[in-house]
Amino acid sequence: MPDTVLQLQTDDPLRIAHALAARLATTAVARDHAGGHAAQERALIRDSGLLTLSIPTEFGGAGASWETVYAVIRILARADSALAHVFGFHHLQLAGITLYGSEEQQRRLLTATVRDQLFWGNALNPLDKRTIATAHADGFTLDGIKSFSSGSVGADWLTVSAWDEAAGAALIGVLPANATGVEVQPDWDAFGQRQTDSGNVRFNGVHLPRELVLQLPGQAPTPQATLRSQVAQLIMTNLYLGIAQGAFEAARSYTSEQARAWFASGVEKASDDPLVQHRYGQLWLLLRPAELASDHAGSLLERAFRRGAALTAPERGAVAVAGAEAKALAHRAGIEISSQMFELAGARATSAKLGFDRFWRNARVHTLHDPIDYKIRDLGRYALDGTLPTPTPYS
Structure with a gap:
């Protein structure tokens, strides 16, 4: 077993994630400008051992809960949402093996992933x-x-x-x-x-x-198998939430340390301006519900995932409702905070060297993955008559 996997099994994965995020953050702005393939940074992810995070211990992995996997995605997304996406989708493929694969396929593929430190796409x-x-x-x-x-x-x-x-x-x-x-x-x-x-x-x-x-083609999916879409949707939710958190922290730090108070405010520091404080309160009210809903949805998904073949359609539906709530709130937080942050930080915060625009660009591109209006429609149907979302690759 690779040393990185042994370290992960004895160390706190969130501590490892914070350390990894700090390293990714040092080059995030420059790499965002450059685009392309982040080979060195993907090697850092591989070396961290976190690629085995969701693999059950019986196959040599860390056996972490989905709540932990989503927490790691969120931590990485604050620093670099592109690589957090790559990391999250690696674990989505592993979830698919667990949900669709036979016992023999799971053992072969998951054991090989740990042994050879495989990166999935x-x-x-x-x-x-x-x-x-x-x-x-x-x-x-x-x-x-x-x-x-x-x-x-x-x-x-x-x-x-x-x-x-x-x-x-x-x-x-x-x-x-x-x-x-x-x-x-x-x-x-x-x-x-x-x-x-x-x-x-x-x-x-x-x-x-x-x-x-x-x-196989035409094989009817079980409620358990349809959880793959919910794993995917909550990966996206936590990406959006991580972007929102990263944008909020970048704006807060800049406002506190560098922004200049508007001349008509009557205060010396921008952070003492009551209007600025009010606006940060509004952003906080976007962020906190998204955090709480995401944590709740992750907890339900973990419970459903561990039910295995015993999972029922209503139980699966409850996960989909919670996931739609969380995604809609995280979507809104990511878009709004990454846009409004400039109104609070001021004109100098638009400097290209700061790279604050990447938060909005990343949120805007990724939130187009599948239309949020259909999530809200699903929630409206559920609120009106209790209809649970129909299982699809996106719901």
């Missing part, structure tokens, strides 16, 4: 059906392209989905990123989340062995 995008799976005797052949493949550049293994036209349904499987015919393209060019390695992956006659298929 995503090529599953369920709305992109351009990758086609053709069945044959010992598995499938994959041809096509997948967009928004988070963490694919630099990944060791990928989770993939592909559309089986004969079955009229998708399969889910896993593959080494260097498998013959897999082409990972570093072409992500959004104006935020610039180092999430979320470009396209092409599949050119790729062989997917049957033993690496986690879910």
